[in-house]
Amino acid sequence: MNLLDLITEAIITVNADQFIVFINHGAVQSFGHSAQQLQGQPLDTLLSLPSATVMRERIQSFALKAVPGMSQPLDDVAGAYWRRRDGTTFPASVTLVKLNEEEPMSVTLVVHDSSDQQHVKANLQQAEAQYRSLVDSVQDYAIFMLDPNGLVTSWNTGAERITGYQTDEIIGQHFRCFFPDEAAQQNKPEYELHIAATQGRYVEEVWRVRKDGSHFWAHVVLTVVHDEYGQLRGFSKVTRDVTEQQQVEAALRHYTARLNVLYEISQAILTAQSPEAIAEASVRRIRHLVPCQYVSMIAYDDETDTMHTLAIEHDTVPQHGLVSSTSIYDLTMLRQGQIHYIPDVQLALAPDHLSYDWQTTGLRSYLSVPLLDRGTLIGVLTLAASAPGAFGPDVLDVVRQVADQLAVALQNARLFAEIHTGREQLQGLSHRLIEVQESERRAIAGELHDEIGQALTLVKMNLQAVQEAQDSTSTAPSLSESIGIVEQALQQVRDLSLDLRPSLLDDLGLIAALRWYGARQARLAGISFHFTGHLPEERLPTMLETTCFRVAQEALTNVVRHAQAQHVWVHVYIQDTALQLTIRDDGVGFDPHTAQTRAQYGNSFGLLGMRERVAIAGGTLHITSACGEGTTVMALFPMYMIDRRNSI
Numbered sequence: 001m002n003l004l005d006l007i008t009e010a011i012i013t014v015n016a017d018q019f020i021v022f023i024n025h026g027a028v029q030s031f032g033h034s035a036q037q038l039q040g041q042p043l044d045t046l047l048s049l050p051s052a053t054v055m056r057e058r059i060q061s062f063a064l065k066a067v068p069g070m071s072q073p074l075d076d077v078a079g080a081y082w083r084r085r086d087g088t089t090f091p092a093s094v095t096l097v098k099l100n101e102e103e104p105m106s107v108t109l110v111v112h113d114s115s116d117q118q119h120v121k122a123n124l125q126q127a128e129a130q131y132r133s134l135v136d137s138v139q140d141y142a143i144f145m146l147d148p149n150g151l152v153t154s155w156n157t158g159a160e161r162i163t164g165y166q167t168d169e170i171i172g173q174h175f176r177c178f179f180p181d182e183a184a185q186q187n188k189p190e191y192e193l194h195i196a197a198t199q200g201r202y203v204e205e206v207w208r209v210r211k212d213g214s215h216f217w218a219h220v221v222l223t224v225v226h227d228e229y230g231q232l233r234g235f236s237k238v239t240r241d242v243t244e245q246q247q248v249e250a251a252l253r254h255y256t257a258r259l260n261v262l263y264e265i266s267q268a269i270l271t272a273q274s275p276e277a278i279a280e281a282s283v284r285r286i287r288h289l290v291p292c293q294y295v296s297m298i299a300y301d302d303e304t305d306t307m308h309t310l311a312i313e314h315d316t317v318p319q320h321g322l323v324s325s326t327s328i329y330d331l332t333m334l335r336q337g338q339i340h341y342i343p344d345v346q347l348a349l350a351p352d353h354l355s356y357d358w359q360t361t362g363l364r365s366y367l368s369v370p371l372l373d374r375g376t377l378i379g380v381l382t383l384a385a386s387a388p389g390a391f392g393p394d395v396l397d398v399v400r401q402v403a404d405q406l407a408v409a410l411q412n413a414r415l416f417a418e419i420h421t422g423r424e425q426l427q428g429l430s431h432r433l434i435e436v437q438e439s440e441r442r443a444i445a446g447e448l449h450d451e452i453g454q455a456l457t458l459v460k461m462n463l464q465a466v467q468e469a470q471d472s473t474s475t476a477p478s479l480s481e482s483i484g485i486v487e488q489a490l491q492q493v494r495d496l497s498l499d500l501r502p503s504l505l506d507d508l509g510l511i512a513a514l515r516w517y518g519a520r521q522a523r524l525a526g527i528s529f530h531f532t533g534h535l536p537e538e539r540l541p542t543m544l545e546t547t548c549f550r551v552a553q554e555a556l557t558n559v560v561r562h563a564q565a566q567h568v569w570v571h572v573y574i575q576d577t578a579l580q581l582t583i584r585d586d587g588v589g590f591d592p593h594t595a596q597t598r599a600q601y602g603n604s605f606g607l608l609g610m611r612e613r614v615a616i617a618g619g620t621l622h623i624t625s626a627c628g629e630g631t632t633v634m635a636l637f638p639m640y641m642i643d644r645r646n647s648i
Helices: 025-031 049-065 115-137 157-163 181-185 188-199 243-271 275-289 331-335 356-361 393-469 476-500 503-508 510-525 542-563 592-600 606-616 639-647
Strands: 010-014 020-023 071-073 081-083 089-097 107-113 141-146 201-209 215-226 232-241 294-301 306-314 340-342 365-373 376-385 528-534 567-575 578-585 620-625 631-638
Touching: 010 025, 025 081, 025 107, 049 081, 049 089, 049 107, 141 157, 157 232, 181 188, 188 201, 188 215, 188 232, 215 243, 275 294, 275 306, 275 393, 331 365, 331 376, 365 393, 376 393, 503 510, 503 542, 510 528, 510 542, 510 567, 542 567, 542 578, 542 606, 542 631, 592 606, 592 620, 606 620, 606 631, 631 639
Parallel strands: 528 567
Antiparallel strands: 010 020, 010 107, 071 089, 081 089, 089 107, 141 232, 201 215, 215 232, 294 306, 294 376, 340 365, 365 376, 567 578, 578 631, 620 631
């Protein structure tokens, strides 16, 4: 077997007349002829006519000068087309080789089918053409190439549109012309090339310059380009004009910051509980919302036509400079709900009409926004700036929104203050009423005990003396009956005196009074009474002792009248941070919700009275009960309330 048959390329040997004397198996496969069919045939049999003449000349020239072992690629006829047996042609590259020394003019041809290579080359050329067309059709991106020194070597339509340079104007120019003067002087172009060359890529958003000198905000990507050997060929540059996007993002950041400040103002308004607190919290934040040198918030009383300052925030402005210049306010406009805006105070007012404070502040723009409650002017929000015309329409809209919130907050704060004041007054009146009530009870109880009780006692003693001194028995029954009536009236007076105000409460304190009163009521009702009490030696405030006694008195009265109980327990002691009073029974119980509803409609005053007394004393009342499960009444009084009342 010939070794040349192992080679897949077509190998053909021709003699001096260029007739085929040998072909290998690779040639048989490439051309479709058998070896017997081709041997002795001219080489032209395998070539197309235009290629045959050139090939013949090159073979002859090579044969004349070749020595064994010599080879020569035929580059200039690499595009020669060879012909198969079926008539089809294919391109091939040819290398001439001198192998046989015995036949000086014989030449061997190595033929390599290059159909695939040419197909790949054609596809590559087509892809390059499509790429160039695609790049040229892109108008929103400037896409161009730079050589290693930064000179422009290619230019697309998008680059023309964005920069204003035509292709013939920019090719060969350094891309430094796109940089602002300051950046160019700082060697920023060389820096970008260096970063891209060393790191492979450079990305930045930065100002760039058009041909007409105008600036635009650009997103630039500079990418290094190497050849197949890793050598630097240049850079690709993609630039996009993002000026509009940058403006949108800046506006978005601006409005986001504005919303955050408005939210802070809203939160500050919600947490503040007085007009002064609302004003202080607001004016500080308004300066973050609207750039200015002065912000003030003023309360206005329409009835008295007077103003007073709630808060001022300023930069080196006299504390009351603008407020004292009331001539600057157009109250007619403000009452009508109109914004009073003076773009330049010095142009709007004659110098002699300006107060000294106005002339020394240096403030030029003035903005006054009314704070209205149901059409009534209740305040003024004032802003001032050192620059003329500082407040545009956008600022006016924002300040109006803030003013509307502030007006509602101010009115709510006033209403809250009025309610709080009214509540304190009501509690004070209730407290005073109870004190007067207890004082009257104490006086009545003393009067009953000291005056009427003593008088009845003397009457009883006199009647007894008359009864003993008479001899006649006819008046004895009447006298005995009179004595009995007096004794009964005397007992009623004593009971009434004790119910109104037991002297034991004033003399010995709460524990002694509760123990005595509970035992007395339980004895009268025929039930068992259990009492425990632990209080400090120092007496509790009189008001608190009276409240606890009245709650226990009402609860025990209800037990006697309604509970049908066998046992009742009373406990009073200080536990943790509260004074606790508990009255519990094992009676039939009741529905507290129903009883509370009846009390609200005026059908029962016992529960309502207990709750009011406890609330006035700063405590809370809890009633637990259910049918058949008894009742528990618990009053709790925080120790800080006890300490505060004790210090009054």
